Amino acid sequence: MNSTFDKRCRQRGALLLEAVLAIGVLAVAVPLVLGALTEAGKCQWAARAETCSVGMVRACLDEMGASLDGCPQWLPSRRRAQVFPPPGEVWVLAFSREGQPLGILSRDRYEQGAREVDGKSVRYLAALAASTVPARPGIPPLLRVQVSIEYPAISPRAQRAKIDYYTYLP
Numbered sequence: 587m588n589s590t591f592d593k594r595c596r597q598r599g600a601l602l603l604e605a606v607l608a609i610g611v612l613a614v615a616v617p618l619v620l621g622a623l624t625e626a627g628k629c630q631w632a633a634r635a636e637t638c639s640v641g642m643v644r645a646c647l648d649e650m651g652a653s654l655d656g657c658p659q660w661l662p663s664r665r666r667a668q669v670f671p672p673p674g675e676v677w678v679l680a681f682s683r684e685g686q687p688l689g690i691l692s693r694d695r696y697e698q699g700a701r702e703v704d705g706k707s708v709r710y711l712a713a714l715a716a717s718t719v720p721a722r723p724g725i726p727p728l729l730r731v732q733v734s735i736e737y738p739a740i741s742p743r744a745q746r747a748k749i750d751y752y753t754y755l756p
Contacts, residue, residue: 631737635710635749638685639735643751645687646679646712646733650755660690661714666756667727670716680739681710699740708739711746719754728754 652658654666661677664670671677678696680688680703688703691711700708713736716729731753736746 632747634683635735635737635747638681638710639749639751641685642679642681642687642710642712642735643733645681645685646714647731647753647755649679649687650714650731660687667718667729669718669729670714677714679712679714680708681712682706683709685710697743699742699746701740709737711736711739716755726756728756731755 649658649661650664653661653664656663660679676691676693676696678691680691680700682688688706688708691700691703696711696713700711702708713734714731715734716731719728719730721727733751733753735749735751736743738746
């Protein structure tokens with residue numbers, strides 16, 4: 587009778603030790619798995635943004651060309667070699683998940699983040715800026731244009747990831 591009691595006690599002790607070890611393993615493994623999932627989500631956002639960014643930059647350049655011709659859809663009209671945006675303003679176009687332009691944003695909406703434009707979901711923002719290039723003999727005046735693709739659009743400006751593109755325009 588005494589030996590049966592000893593076996594039961596040893597079994598219970600072994601089960602308690604196994605439970606403590608299992609909890610310890612989970613305490614280490616769960617944060618690692620959650621961290622890996624978070625990084626995978628960030629990589630997905632970055633990959634999708636890079637894939638769509640070429641089309642978004644092309645749409646921005648087309649809109650800038652239309653603003654020179656006096657028929658832009660969203661941006662104000664401008665003259666050749668005119669720096670933009672004017673001091674105190676921001677030119678930001680909102681884009682959908684697929685990279686389609688949705689409209690222009692105000693400075694406040696750009697700074698705070700935007701969820702929707704005209705009832706359509708916003709995923710990316712493209713901030714536009716230009717500066718003059720010092721003139722050189724035989725080269726017409728140029729603007730150095732920066733298009734910054736920022737995502738996710740819903741986040742405040744300081745928390746968004748950013749991809750910068752540069753080009754020159756007459």
